[in-house]
Amino acid sequence: MPSRPGRDSRSRRDKPEPKKPRPKAAAPRGKRPRRAAAHSPTATPRAASGAPERSMPTKTVYEGRIEHLQILDENGRLDERLAKGTLSDEDVVFLYEHMSLCRAYDEIAFKLQRSGRMGTYPQNIGQEAAAAGAGFALRKGIDWLVPCYRENAALFLHGLPMEKILLHWMGDERGNQIPEGVNILPISIPIGTHPLHAVGIAWAAKLRGEDRVAVAFFGDGATSEGDVHEALNFATVLRLPVVFFCQNNSWAISVPSSKQFLNKTVAQRALAYDAIGIQIDGNDIFASYKAMKDAMARAKEGVVTFIEAVTYRMGDHTTADDARRYRDAAELETWRQRDPLLRVRRYLTAKNKWDDAKQEAMEARHKARVGEIVKNAEGIEKPSTADIFDYTFASLPPELERQKDTMRTAGLAQHPEQERLTR
Amino acid sequence: MPTLDLITETPLHPYASGADFPGGAGPRPIQFREALREAMAEEMRRDPRIFLMGEEVAEYNGAYKVSQGMLDEFGPKRIIDSPISENGFAGLAVGAAMYGLRPIIEFMSWSFSLVAADQILNNVPKMLYMSGGQWGCPVVFRGNDGAGGQLGSTHSWAVEGLFSNVPGVKIAIPSNPYDAKGLLKTAIRDDDPVFFLESERMLGDKAHVPAPEDGDLLVPFGEAALRSVGDACTLVSFGRPVNFCLEAAADLREKEGIEVDVLDMRTIRPLDIDAIIRSLRTTSRLVVVDQCWPFASVASEVVAQVCERAFDLLDHQPLRVNSDDVPTPYSKALEAEFLPHKGKIVAAVRKTLGYT
Numbered sequence: 088m089p090s091r092p093g094r095d096s097r098s099r100r101d102k103p104e105p106k107k108p109r110p111k112a113a114a115p116r117g118k119r120p121r122r123a124a125a126h127s128p129t130a131t132p133r134a135a136s137g138a139p140e141r142s143m144p145t146k147t148v149y150e151g152r153i154e155h156l157q158i159l160d161e162n163g164r165l166d167e168r169l170a171k172g173t174l175s176d177e178d179v180v181f182l183y184e185h186m187s188l189c190r191a192y193d194e195i196a197f198k199l200q201r202s203g204r205m206g207t208y209p210q211n212i213g214q215e216a217a218a219a220g221a222g223f224a225l226r227k228g229i230d231w232l233v234p235c236y237r238e239n240a241a242l243f244l245h246g247l248p249m250e251k252i253l254l255h256w257m258g259d260e261r262g263n264q265i266p267e268g269v270n271i272l273p274i275s276i277p278i279g280t281h282p283l284h285a286v287g288i289a290w291a292a293k294l295r296g297e298d299r300v301a302v303a304f305f306g307d308g309a310t311s312e313g314d315v316h317e318a319l320n321f322a323t324v325l326r327l328p329v330v331f332f333c334q335n336n337s338w339a340i341s342v343p344s345s346k347q348f349l350n351k352t353v354a355q356r357a358l359a360y361d362a363i364g365i366q367i368d369g370n371d372i373f374a375s376y377k378a379m380k381d382a383m384a385r386a387k388e389g390v391v392t393f394i395e396a397v398t399y400r401m402g403d404h405t406t407a408d409d410a411r412r413y414r415d416a417a418e419l420e421t422w423r424q425r426d427p428l429l430r431v432r433r434y435l436t437a438k439n440k441w442d443d444a445k446q447e448a449m450e451a452r453h454k455a456r457v458g459e460i461v462k463n464a465e466g467i468e469k470p471s472t473a474d475i476f477d478y479t480f481a482s483l484p485p486e487l488e489r490q491k492d493t494m495r496t497a498g499l500a501q502h503p504e505q506e507r508l509t510r
Numbered sequence: 511m512p513t514l515d516l517i518t519e520t521p522l523h524p525y526a527s528g529a530d531f532p533g534g535a536g537p538r539p540i541q542f543r544e545a546l547r548e549a550m551a552e553e554m555r556r557d558p559r560i561f562l563m564g565e566e567v568a569e570y571n572g573a574y575k576v577s578q579g580m581l582d583e584f585g586p587k588r589i590i591d592s593p594i595s596e597n598g599f600a601g602l603a604v605g606a607a608m609y610g611l612r613p614i615i616e617f618m619s620w621s622f623s624l625v626a627a628d629q630i631l632n633n634v635p636k637m638l639y640m641s642g643g644q645w646g647c648p649v650v651f652r653g654n655d656g657a658g659g660q661l662g663s664t665h666s667w668a669v670e671g672l673f674s675n676v677p678g679v680k681i682a683i684p685s686n687p688y689d690a691k692g693l694l695k696t697a698i699r700d701d702d703p704v705f706f707l708e709s710e711r712m713l714g715d716k717a718h719v720p721a722p723e724d725g726d727l728l729v730p731f732g733e734a735a736l737r738s739v740g741d742a743c744t745l746v747s748f749g750r751p752v753n754f755c756l757e758a759a760a761d762l763r764e765k766e767g768i769e770v771d772v773l774d775m776r777t778i779r780p781l782d783i784d785a786i787i788r789s790l791r792t793t794s795r796l797v798v799v800d801q802c803w804p805f806a807s808v809a810s811e812v813v814a815q816v817c818e819r820a821f822d823l824l825d826h827q828p829l830r831v832n833s834d835d836v837p838t839p840y841s842k843a844l845e846a847e848f849l850p851h852k853g854k855i856v857a858a859v860r861k862t863l864g865y866t
Contacts, residue, residue, distance in 0.1 A: 233605070261642035272608060273641045280628050283598060287605020287613075294561065294587055294611065301605075314628070317598030324593060478643040479635075479678050481701035484732070484780050 151358040155366045155397075158373035161425045163433025165373065173377050174223075176440050182223060182372055183431045183441070184449055186215040189240040190428060191453040193402075195461060196253060200406040204465070206258045209236045210402030213370070216427030217334050217396040219244060220375025221302070224383060231270045231292075231301040233285035235278075237334060237400075238304045247271055253464035260478065261470070270299075279309030282318035282331060289327035300328045300386040302379075307353050307395075308339025319360040319393065326389030330382040331357065333393065334369060336400035341413045357393030369396030370427035399425070536718020543576045543713040545687035546652075549694035550577070550614060552722060554584055557612060560698060563590040563599050564616030564653075573618045574654065574713050600626035603649045604633050612698065617653030620707060621667040634703045635678025650697045652706035655683070656750055656801050657838050657845055659711055666838035666845075670749070671802035673705055674778050674811070680731055681778040683707040685752035687717040689776055692729030700731070709750040732780035736789070740769025743859045744789040746812055747799040748775040751831075751850045755799050758855035770859060778808050786812065787820045794825035795862035799850045804832035826862040831855055 158169045174182070193212050199205040211218070214237050222241025225232065232238070232245055243249055246269040255262025255274065263273035272288075275281035282303035292299040309315050310333060322329040335353050337344050350356065354364035363385060367374040375396055382392035399422040403410045410419075435441035476483060476491040483491065540548070554560045562577060562584075568591040571578040581589040592599040596617060603613035617623045623630060630651060637647045657666040674681055682697055682704060684690040690708070697704035720727055737752065738745075738759040745755045752774045762768040771789045775782060790796060796816060800809035809830040816828055831850045839845045860866075 231609075259642075260640050263641040264644045265641075272605075273637070273645060277628060277632055280601060280633055283601025283629065284605030284608065284633075286598075287602040287607070288609045289605075290602055291606040291609040291611045294606075314597060314601060317593075317595045318601065320593055320595060321598050321602055325590075478639045478641075480680075481638070481646055481648075486780065 157368035159371045209405040213401030215240045216372040217369035220372040221379040224379035234304045250464040279312030279314045289329045302330045307335040322391045323360045328386040331393040340404040354395035362391040366395040369398030539716040542687045545691035549691045553698040560612040561588040562614045597626040600629035614650045620655040620669045654710040655707035662840040663837035668802035671807040680704045683749035692727045731777045734782040734785035735774045738772035743770045743795040744793045745772045751799045757852045790823045796828040797858045799831045829858045
């Protein structure tokens with residue numbers, strides 16, 4: 088197929104440059120600078136004529152910087168200076184037990200799926216600290232959590248009954264009914280569409296003059312979606328009390344971050360929108376808490392923060408996935424050493440706040456508790472087939488009423504009476 | 511002998527004989543755009559949860575001057591200029607609605623709503639269902655739909671066929687200022703999401719609309735209006751092509767003495783199929799006029815439902831007059847020919863009557 092003139096950049100480049108004096112404007116248009124200048128848009132290539140270059144004043148109009156925050160390292164060592172004013176020992180014990188409960192819950196949910204008692208389940212394993220730390224910084228009943236599906240630890244902290252998530256994944260839409268006073272939106276299954284909903288909530292709160300912050304939780308994969316960028320743009324341009332909390336768990340299903348984006352950090356994407364971008368060790372409960380706490384303070388001033396929590400999806404994407412097929416076992420092993428629970432346990436043990444006996448007692452407690460939760464979820468009466476029609480509209484329109492009456496023996500327009508016509 | 515008494519006998523809508531016949535003369539003719547503005551402003555005065563967001567709706571008074579003066583009255587917190595980001599403000603509206611507000615989102619054109627497809631088709635209509643009836647999403651999305659007059663293929667979308675395939679949204683499509691006001695007020699009060707399809711080509715149309723002090727003008731969803739009365743054929747349409755049907759009806763009456771029913775559906779979802787069948791009991795002939803493309807169009811749906819429901823009433827196979835099955839032409843002459851128009855409608859009616 089012949090190349091179309093004007094569309095093929097090669098044909099344009101091959102054309103000899105017309106010998107005419109370079110225009111005085113700084114930006115070179117006709118001839119592209121060679122490779123070396125590609126990253127420096129202000130660099131002026133030498134004029135084709137070889138005449139001395141006109142030196143135009145340039146200045147830096149923007150510089151970006153992303154800081155990485157870690158307070159508790161993988162060996163359980165705490166940076167006391169950074170940790171000051173964050174979590175008390177009691178808080179840490181509470182959060183450790185909470186994260187452990189979430190892990191036990193996660194394991195049982197996986198088994199439920201494998202034994203055919205649940206449709207699909209996305210494991211949260213390995214990401215408990217990111218969600219729990221951030222969730223712990225939010226005000227229960229005041230701030231809003233707009234989650235995807237790997238923030239169970241935050242949702243449970245904010246009063247979502249633990250049966251609800253199981254119910255949802257078992258295929259009961261009532262799992263997304265949120266109790267009154269619990270400020271959580273139903274978990275978003277489409278990737279990245281919900282940060283805009285957080286922006287909408289923040290907008291509504293601002294319109295009503297309420298002191299609330301809305302937090303969107305999403306993954307690194309979602310930042311390749313336009314919605315996330317549009318949400319950032321709206322949040323900053325309308326100066327809304329929103330925090331973007333991105334769990335960068337390295338994998339978007341089977342696609343590694345390196346194939347998702349070229350930028351070194353996800354957080355730097357926020358800089359383009361004049362939001363504050365920060366990267367944290369997402370497996371560090373202190374860092375997650377502190378970053379969110381700081382972001383909350385800024386949010387109230389209408390300054391938007393984007394937190395990139397670097398963590399790792401230790402499980403599969405969902406139970407429909409098998410990460411062993413595309414992921415290096417050594418990589419998983421490296422991250423096992425960075426397990427968010429492990430380092431908290433080490434930290435607490437070193438402070439004599441935790442020991443094996445406590446661990447054992449806790450595990451027994453959690454086993455019983457999770458068993459109870461599963462029993463409750465499975466005990467809820469299954470939806471009736473007539474429910475199919477009930478929740479499409481606020482009230483049942485006549486055509487759906489007809490279908491419900493006949494249980495789909497008739498088409499959309501058909502009336503039960505019409506059967507008389509066919510007899 | 512099978513019975514055909516499937517339709518409850520209800521009186522025809524007062525339009526058929528009443529003084530408020532839309533498009534008719536009256537003491538208070540206002541433009542289509544003014545009718546829309548009145549609807550929004552009246553509702554916003556009544557309900558502080560309502561806000562209007564869209565491109566150029568505030569400072570510029572709306573790209574098509576629908577929201578003229580609203581910024582002055584309601585201020586920048588309720589009339590909001592948004593970035594050019596349809597997906598963005600559609601998604602923002604979802605969150606705001608779930609929180610308890612009543613957003614009105616103006617798409618400058620429904621053609622631009624396509625970039626917001628995931629929000630308006632995958633989030634808005636499913637929230638209530640996916641939360642077991644808890645999280646409704648009462649947003650009104652409104653804007654220009656259909657060929658706007660030489661806007662070219664990409665800006666001339668008629669979305670009614672595409673979007674009416676999705677369960678969970680209501681779709682209103684007025685053909686005149688009276689219905690524009692009455693339907694929009696109903697849409698804003700509705701607890702479900704509503705797609706409200708206007709037409710740039712009708713915004714300047716004038717018709718009598720009762721004054722606000724004469725009471726709330728609320729046109730119910732799912733009730734077609736009989737806009738012209740006859741016994742030869744039933745013309746079914748919605749939105750701008752209703753006006754082409756009325757032209758065709760006048761032509762047929764004057765030139766050939768053929769009288770037809772013209773039914774203005776006013777909402778596509780819900781669809782007042784009962785009204786169509788009621789009319790067919792007199793006419794036995796059906797022509798559906800629809801500005802979207804023919805394949806799997808709303809017209810196709812009307813024909814299918816009529817066949818399922820009242821096949822025995824028909825004396826001629828139902829006919830559809832759609833836009834031609836090609837992208838909307840840019841050329842003025844081609845665009846006019848591409849759309850349903852009087853000539854095509856007259857020909858279709860004559861065909862159902864066996865005229866050649």
